[in-house]
Amino acid sequence: MSEGKVRIEDVAREAGVSTATVSRTIHGLPGVGAETREQVLEITRELGYIPSHSAMSLASGSTHSIGLVLPDVSRWFFANAVEAAEQILRTNGYDALIYSLPDYREGGRRRFDPRVLDSKVDAVAVISLFFDNREVRLLRSLGVPAAFLSVDQPGFTHVGIDDEDAMSKACEHLIGLGHRVIGHLSGMTNDKCPNAPTQRRRNGWRKTLLAHGLECGLDLDSPADIMTAKNGFVAANALLDRRPDVTAIVASSDEMAMGAIQALRDRSIEPGRQVSVVGIDGHDLDEAFGLTSVEQPVRREAARIIQLLLQQLAGDERVRRELFDTNLVRRASSARLEDR
Structure with a gap:
């Protein structure tokens, strides 16, 4: 031969x-x-x-590929989710086909187009994107199993965390440290959807503060289009300009919280000792920033969404809703009010 x-x-x-x-x-x-x-x-x-x-x-008759639909792969959450998903897929003899719908472009994110995935995938995992009714119809037109990570899309299998509870943990931690004026750095991308993480975390901030008789008006809620460190920096500066009396800031993501820490330092305000900061996610850089965070197991969540899709491909057609626990890890960015 x-x-x-x-x-x-x-x-x-x-x-x-x-x-x-x-x-x-x-x-x-x-x-x-x-x-x-x-x-x-x-x-x-x-x-x-x-x-x-x-x-x-x-x-x-199988493509042995699963589509991963997400905003982008540059941010920490998405990069970790994709890596974990790909590992499970490879173990089971599947490939990943990544389809990005950027949410940082002017005029909003690109619409979902089923032609990109048609006849190329056996199932679809949508990562932290809310689909409107039209997009849901287009997704279903593919005729393959689909599941959502992070966004609790009605009618589909969902894996994520209890976002309201995660934000409540952050707020309760700060309230327990004596803070009474707590600002919130929030995301706006999916705010029209009550099931999106950004809105659920905002709800958690409001409900927790109201339960303690604390103010939670719009002047304490500083939104950003996308939950990045850069936008967190801008949102934190806007909040501090409006309400210089804040003693603590909770952010809907660790990356936004890191931006807030930089904004404080630029104003010669020491994070933790003068203004406390808490984020949500469990970012790899939290330790370096000394950031107190409500950590979520992103990699385990992503692995689980793939496992559930593989089960659906094997004949299990149940719609599941699985939530993972979160855990607050305290670091130097949060301190007692009297210690300031």
Whole structure:
């Protein structure tokens, strides 16, 4: 046999069978005798033959790919979610097809277009994006299982955290430290959707402060289009300009909280000792920033959404809603009011 890539024809010739028999053997299809099957598999191993992805897809009717639809992969949450999802997919013989719908462009994010994924994926995981009714219809038109990570989209399997509870933990921590004027850095991307994390976290801030008789007016809520460190810096400065009396800030994401820490430092205000800051996520840089955070297990959440999709592909059609626990980790950015 000549040097180079081993082809299915090479396996068939060595085994003395047709290429169709080789294909049926590799894909576990009926119609091949046990002795012939073992002979073909042995020669396949000896020659190092690896069937092409496209050939396997044609034979099985499966693409062995799952679509990951998300705003982008540059931010910490999304990067960790994609990496964890890909690991589970590879373990189960699947590839990831990433379809980004940027939410930072002027005029809003790009609309979901099912043609990008049509006939290319066996299932779809939507990561931290809210779909309107039109987009939901387009998603369902693909005819494959779909599930949502972070956003609790009605009618679909959902994996995430209790966002209201996570924000409540942050607020209760600060209130327990004696803080009474607590500003909030929030996101606006999905605020029209009551099931989006940004709105649920805002609700948690309001409910917790109201339960303690504390003010939570619009002048204490400083929104940003996207929950990034840069936007957190801008939102924190706007909040401090309006309400210089704040003694603590809660942010809807750790990245926004990091921006707030920088804004405080630029004003010669020491985070923690003068104004406390708490975020949500469990970012890898929290320790470096000394940031108190309500941590969520992003990688476990992403792995679970893929596991549930694989179960749906295996015939389990139940719509699930699974929430992971969060845990507040205290660091230097939060301190007692009297310690200021």
